[in-house]
Amino acid sequence: QPSCEKLLQLAFGIGLDVEETQRMLKTAQKSPLYPLILRDAAILRCLNDGCTFEETQELLCSMELTPLGGEERHE
Numbered sequence: 359q360p361s362c363e364k365l366l367q368l369a370f371g372i373g374l375d376v377e378e379t380q381r382m383l384k385t386a387q388k389s390p391l392y393p394l395i396l397r398d399a400a401i402l403r404c405l406n407d408g409c410t411f412e413e414t415q416e417l418l419c420s421m422e423l424t425p426l427g428g429e430e431r432h433e
Contacts, residue, residue, distance in 0.1 A: 362388045366401060367426050370411040379405055397423045 360368070365386055369379040380390045391398040400421055404414040415425045 360386065363427050367411065369405065370409075370414060370426070373408075374405070375408075376402055376405045396421070401426075 362383065365382055365388060366379070369382060374382065376391075383390050391402050393399045393402055397418065400417055400423060401414065403409075404417060409417070411426070418425045
């Protein structure tokens with residue numbers, strides 16, 4: 359069963375939007391992205407804006423947050 363981080367990477371790779379990503383996380387029995395958590399809010403913004411994986415990684419790094427794949431994600 360893939361981790362939340364792998365699912366988020368997949369979401370960006372196949373171009374899912376916020377709703378589709380949240381549904382995928384729920385289906386995989388993972389915690390949804392929560393907008394009051396700074397890192398989750400940044401990821402939600404990127405999903406909403408249609409950012410690429412690379413753009414998302416750049417934003418997370420510029421905010422000094424763990425990039426996707428860094429495995430720091432609440433379950």
